[in-house]
Amino acid sequence: MIRVQNLIKRYGDFVAVQDISFEVPEGEIFAFLGPNGAGKTTTIKMLTTLMKPTSGKVELDGLDPSVEPNEVRKRFGIVFQDPSLDDQLTVIENMDLHCVLYNVPRALRAARMERLLTLFELWDRRNDQSKLLSGGMKRRLEIARGLLHTPKIVFLDEPTLGLDPQTRNALWTHIQALNREERVTVFLTTHYMEEAERVAHRIAIIDHGKIVAQGTAQELKTQTRAESLEMAFLALTGKSIREESASSAPSTRRLQRLRRRGSRQ
Amino acid sequence: MNVIYALWLRQMKRFGRSRARIISTLGQPVLYLLALGFGFGPIYQRAGQGNYIQFLAPGIIGMTILAASMLSGVELIWDRQFGFFKEMLVAPVPRITIMIGRTLGGASVAILQGLLVTVISLLAGFRNANPKGWLFALVFMALMALTFTAFGTAAASLISDFQAFQLVGNFVIMPMFFLSGALFPLKDAPRVLQILARLDPVSYGVDGLRAALNGGGSHFGVAVDLGVLCVIAAGLLALGAFLFSKIQI
Numbered sequence: 001m002i003r004v005q006n007l008i009k010r011y012g013d014f015v016a017v018q019d020i021s022f023e024v025p026e027g028e029i030f031a032f033l034g035p036n037g038a039g040k041t042t043t044i045k046m047l048t049t050l051m052k053p054t055s056g057k058v059e060l061d062g063l064d065p066s067v068e069p070n071e072v073r074k075r076f077g078i079v080f081q082d083p084s085l086d087d088q089l090t091v092i093e094n095m096d097l098h099c100v101l102y103n104v105p106r107a108l109r110a111a112r113m114e115r116l117l118t119l120f121e122l123w124d125r126r127n128d129q130s131k132l133l134s135g136g137m138k139r140r141l142e143i144a145r146g147l148l149h150t151p152k153i154v155f156l157d158e159p160t161l162g163l164d165p166q167t168r169n170a171l172w173t174h175i176q177a178l179n180r181e182e183r184v185t186v187f188l189t190t191h192y193m194e195e196a197e198r199v200a201h202r203i204a205i206i207d208h209g210k211i212v213a214q215g216t217a218q219e220l221k222t223q224t225r226a227e228s229l230e231m232a233f234l235a236l237t238g239k240s241i242r243e244e245s246a247s248s249a250p251s252t253r254r255l256q257r258l259r260r261r262g263s264r265q
Numbered sequence: 266m267n268v269i270y271a272l273w274l275r276q277m278k279r280f281g282r283s284r285a286r287i288i289s290t291l292g293q294p295v296l297y298l299l300a301l302g303f304g305f306g307p308i309y310q311r312a313g314q315g316n317y318i319q320f321l322a323p324g325i326i327g328m329t330i331l332a333a334s335m336l337s338g339v340e341l342i343w344d345r346q347f348g349f350f351k352e353m354l355v356a357p358v359p360r361i362t363i364m365i366g367r368t369l370g371g372a373s374v375a376i377l378q379g380l381l382v383t384v385i386s387l388l389a390g391f392r393n394a395n396p397k398g399w400l401f402a403l404v405f406m407a408l409m410a411l412t413f414t415a416f417g418t419a420a421a422s423l424i425s426d427f428q429a430f431q432l433v434g435n436f437v438i439m440p441m442f443f444l445s446g447a448l449f450p451l452k453d454a455p456r457v458l459q460i461l462a463r464l465d466p467v468s469y470g471v472d473g474l475r476a477a478l479n480g481g482g483s484h485f486g487v488a489v490d491l492g493v494l495c496v497i498a499a500g501l502l503a504l505g506a507f508l509f510s511k512i513q514i
Contacts, residue, residue: 045514048355049354049355050351050354050355050513050514051513051514052513070357070358070359071357073355073356073357073358074357076355078355080348080351080352082348083347083348084348084349084350084351084352085348085349085352086275086279086344086349086352087347088278088279088282088283089275089278089279093275093278096271097271097275098352098356100267100268100271101268101271101352101353101356101357101358102356102357103267103357129282145352
């Protein structure tokens with residue numbers, strides 16, 4: 001369903017993604033793990049038509065995102081790492097606009113919006129402007145919105161950041177059900193190793209723009225002789241804390257590049 | 266079509282919900298209209314040019330539309346920084362559709378503001394000599410709104426931070442406004458000013474508006490005003506659409 005070959009993304013002389021290759025078959029839940037700034041979000045941007053790769057090949061459902069962006073966009077849903085709501089619109093208006101953008105049949109809209117908003121406990125707040133919601137509620141709304149148009153592939157970029165255990169549990173239960181019942185392929189990133197271990201069929205670990213290991217949670221643990229996935233992750237990516245911030249806006253990158261250059265001199 | 270309507274509606278809702286924005290975008294034109302209108306009025310009258318408010322109001326309406334249209338460029342930057350833009354960009358909708366929806370929304374908001382300032386002008390003593398002129402005035406308002414919303418979109422596609430966009434405001438919008446003949450008659454202006462005004466798209470909008478609302482003759486000729494604005498609007502819409510389609514985040 002997703003095929004990536006020798007993918008590279010450069011910003012000037014900074015290489016965000018260095019020659020990565022992987023495949024995600026249809027119906028799989030695939031976790032993409034890595035420290036901050038490892039290249040996860042950049043990879044997702046290239047998979048989801050938001051960014052053009054410097055070189056390499058990307059295929060989603062057999063289509064190249066940089067050649068047929070609109071066809072590719074019909075096939076996936078995404079929950080972004082950072083906020084993407086219109087905070088002056090109400091909860092239901094945000095949902096409704098999404099339905100229009102994704103051409104969800106009018107007859108299905110109301111029922112689907114109600115089901116998802118109820119599932120993520122936002123139904124009572126549906127007429128509030130989204131700027132009035134708490135951080136966790138906004139996150140829930142974005143997740144509910146991303147699932148409105150039942151896509152073939154769902155990208156979840158750190159979807160559980162800032163969520164309480166109850167909501168995280170509800171989210172993963174729902175994702176697993178979607179995956180089981182509708183064979184939705186899931187591509188997720190998270191910093192919670194136990195989540196990856198719980199839901200992902202396969203895991204890839206990326207660091208400094210390179211994939212350092214791929215396999216099931218068990219395989220990764222065996223490979224590193226670690227007791228938990230967290231220990232395996234640390235064994236593979238080291239214990240140093242990364243300076244890179246979570247944001248990957250080009251301007252931030254540029255600043256960081258300058259800073260890095262400065263520290264080299 | 267649905268998408269265009271939904272994006273248009275979104276902008277109308279956002280405008281309606283932000284009272285601060287309505288007030289702040291109306292404040293400046295009102296100040297110009299009242300301070301300049303009543304301040305220079307007596308001198309203008311004594312110079313034998315007639316009623317200054319009558320002359321000034323179309324210029325200020327044009328200025329309102331110019332500023333409001335450019336603000337939709339700010340909104341694009343806003344959407345980009347606050348993330349909603351990504352939601353639109355990953356949707357299976359051609360970029361051009363998004364651009365059209367946004368532009369129509371921004372232009373409609375600008376026209377609404379222009380109409381609000383028109384009402385304020387009427388309260389300040391402005392009178393339309395030619396009732397049929399309203400329709401023509403609306404055409405010019407719409408053309409100006411489209412032209413400068415497209416310009417705002419084009420600029421905001423290239424510039425992604427607020428501070429830099431403010432430079433556009435200070436070094437493009439302000440000169441375009443002051444050199445357009447919105448505040449003074451171009452007829453007796455020095456030659457350099459006349460040439461600059463000819464190069465300034467705002468001049469044609471203001472001139473057309475003035476002809477429509479005052480019933481008097483226009484400086485460039487209404488047909489020229491209309492023609493020039495249509496060409497510039499088409500050019501900027503094409504440029505805006507092209508630059509918009511190139512945005513990456």
